[in-house]
Amino acid sequence: MEIFSSYNLIIEISVVIILSFIFNGIAKRTNIPAVLMLIILGIILQYVIKAFNADSIDFFPMLEVLGIVGLIMIVLEAALELKLKSDKLMPILKSMAIALIGLVASTFIAAVILKALIDGMTMQSAWLYATPLSILSSAIIIPSVSSLNEAKKEFHVYESTFSDILGIMLFYFLTGRLNPAEDSGVGGFFLNLILTIVISLVASYAIILIFQKIKSQVKLFLLIAVLLLLYGLGKKMHLSSLIIILIFGLVIANMKLFFQGSLRQYLDFEKAKSIYHELHVITAETAFVVRTLFFVIFGVTIVLSSLLSLKVTLISILILISIYAIRYGLLRLFMGKDIFPQLFIAPRGLITVLLFYAIPAEATIEGFEPGILLFVIIGTSLVMTGGMIRDKKMNLQQGLGTTPVTDTIEETEYFINNATDLSELDGDASAGEHDIK
Missing domain, CATH: 1.20.1530.20 (Na+/H+ antiporter like fold)
Structure with a gap:
């Protein structure tokens, strides 16, 4: 039962949370749900627990x-x-x-x-x-x-x-x-x-x-x-x-x-x-x-x-x-x-x-x-x-x-060149920010 001693439990939970954070990053890049990776991690841990003869715990x-x-x-x-x-x-x-x-x-x-x-x-x-x-x-x-x-x-x-x-x-x-x-x-x-x-x-x-x-x-x-x-x-x-x-x-x-x-x-x-x-x-x-x-x-x-x-x-x-x-x-x-x-x-x-x-x-x-x-x-x-x-x-x-980079740059330059002053840009930006909120 040494696997579930106080310090080991702290280490194990910390490692699991760190791995979950990594899984979230992988999920964003691959679209594989982090939940699947967590379940697989749990299955692996199941066999680790059995190897230490600690599988009698009621979870x-x-x-x-x-x-x-x-x-x-x-x-x-x-x-x-x-x-x-x-x-x-x-x-x-x-x-x-x-x-x-x-x-x-x-x-x-x-x-x-x-x-x-x-x-x-x-x-x-x-x-x-x-x-x-x-x-x-x-x-x-x-x-x-x-x-x-x-x-x-x-x-x-x-x-x-x-x-x-x-x-x-x-x-x-x-x-x-x-x-x-x-x-x-x-x-x-x-x-x-x-x-x-x-x-x-x-x-x-x-x-x-x-x-x-x-x-x-x-x-x-x-x-x-x-x-x-x-x-x-x-x-x-x-x-x-x-x-x-x-x-x-x-x-x-x-x-x-x-x-x-x-x-x-x-x-x-x-x-x-x-x-x-x-x-x-x-x-x-x-x-x-x-x-x-x-x-x-x-x-x-x-x-x-x-x-x-x-x-x-x-x-x-x-x-x-x-x-x-x-x-x-x-x-x-x-x-x-x-x-x-x-x-x-x-x-x-x-x-x-x-x-x-x-x-x-x-x-x-x-x-x-x-x-x-x-x-x-x-x-x-x-x-x-x-x-x-x-x-x-x-x-x-x-x-x-459909969205070439050059077109986007040209549109941005046109907007900036035709803005009357910086306050107009600030006003548009703050309005956009207000809409988002």
């Missing part, structure tokens, strides 16, 4: 906690990026429609496949197992789409965030129906949702107004602790806790929209804006560390032998085909012909693993092989990798063919 409690904290950080990170403007309404509604319809349709088809091919699988259990397999992974998507143009990047941020939240709500709605005594039905579910939104808004306003008055320099982790507390209490009260995190992120990222009229006098915008920027940095850093540790530990717990089953391969391939067939139809319907590389960006990841381990014991089916989970996660990540590489090559070819 699941650690995996569960990391998954929950990672999920909160990822959703908060995504919410802080979302700007609610009138010109963003249609992209947001389209993204939500694609996420919702895609989630329900993919879950239904996957449930049919699982029920037909796995012995002892009821339709109710099949829906529970199919839901995690149908949720997009914002943990993989958001870091991977930074090179896309602004419209496509925003679409993926919106879609993956909505898929996370709607998928988790669907999963816990289905688990609630397992116990007739606790099942409040569809009406109770929507009442719960409305109550969660009201509590979230009240809590968000209160947090911002209180924290803008705190003068201490160490208030950001206090803020994160409050959010984690609200999430945990919400879970205990059977609320849709992730919505609390999402709405707080939306409120602090769009303060001018939410603090209007008489509310504006209570907001110190400069102080609240400072909290927003600092929170943005610390959330991104925390999400990176938690995501790194989660996927490495997941790799350590993987049973590779389950991938060798012919049945696992058949079920997984059928689910993969259904995922991209449904996605193709939805993107063509809502987005038209410009659906690349969006069609290929549909990876499964952190939430898929987290919800799979959250399936209640009464719904567990012994015939379900965890290899299906791993196969779908790896398969969707590889498809995304291929799609992103293809898109990058096409953009390079188009850029080389």
